Amino acid sequence: MRHITTHTSPATGLRGIGDTNWQPRGACHGMDPEDADATFFPLPRDHEAIADAKELCGLCPVRRECLNYALENDLKEGVWGGLTAAERRPWHDGLPRRLDYSRVIAFFNGRDVHLTEAERQVVIDHAFVRGWRPDRLAAALQISAKHARDLLRQAANKVFDRDRTLGVPRRKNAKKTAPGKSSRSVAARPATRQPVSRPVVLASAHAPLGKAA
Numbered sequence: 284m285r286h287i288t289t290h291t292s293p294a295t296g297l298r299g300i301g302d303t304n305w306q307p308r309g310a311c312h313g314m315d316p317e318d319a320d321a322t323f324f325p326l327p328r329d330h331e332a333i334a335d336a337k338e339l340c341g342l343c344p345v346r347r348e349c350l351n352y353a354l355e356n357d358l359k360e361g362v363w364g365g366l367t368a369a370e371r372r373p374w375h376d377g378l379p380r381r382l383d384y385s386r387v388i389a390f391f392n393g394r395d396v397h398l399t400e401a402e403r404q405v406v407i408d409h410a411f412v413r414g415w416r417p418d419r420l421a422a423a424l425q426i427s428a429k430h431a432r433d434l435l436r437q438a439a440n441k442v443f444d445r446d447r448t449l450g451v452p453r454r455k456n457a458k459k460t461a462p463g464k465s466s467r468s469v470a471a472r473p474a475t476r477q478p479v480s481r482p483v484v485l486a487s488a489h490a491p492l493g494k495a496a
């Protein structure tokens with residue numbers, strides 16, 4: 284079952300994509316818009332306004348959600364989660380490499396969580412190892428079947444390269460072709476497992492990332 288996070292859903296440790304239900308619990312909620320702008324979007328050297336914003340954020344119960352929201356939505360201006368734009372810069376730069384397995388597990392449990400590139404790659408690798416078909420991965424990542432097929436091929440090539448580098452012997456096919464049946468008829472059947480024994484030429488090495496990236 285797929286859980287849809289809405290504005291009225293109870294608070295959890297993980298936000299869904301586009302989930303802003305934490306905002307009414309923010310310490311800045313209900314501020315006059317002009318005051319909020321002056322406080323949370325100060326000039327770089329307006330130390331007084333920055334100190335005011337940090338003081339308010341320090342009391343805020345949704346500081347973590349606020350910071351994650353800014354990072355995931357690439358909001359590089361202003362104070363979010365108690366950090367100024369300059370203080371958040373390393374976090375913005377490092378976000379694609381964030382690997383939080385609790386988010387990956389939540390994804391597999393059907394939550395619409397925001398995945399970084401590293402977390403998304405774990406999902407693709409898992410899909411390849413578990414023999415997912417392209418349409419299943421496409422549905423999970425909300426991408427096209429062609430894109431999903433390309434990603435699975437890339438995962439297959441990665442495993443092949445790794446095994447070749449490490450000198451892992453190639454797996455022999457457990458099932459041999461039955462006498463009288465040509466290899467063509469076997470190949471024509473729908474695959475039930477992902478091939479891992481040889482590299483595949485990529486149809487698109489620069490396919491666009493999907494929604495869940």
Ligand code: SF4
Pocket residue numbers: 306309310311312323339340341343344345346349350362363364365
């Ligand atoms: S952390 Fe600061 S900016 Fe974010 S909701 Fe709380 S008070 Fe507002």
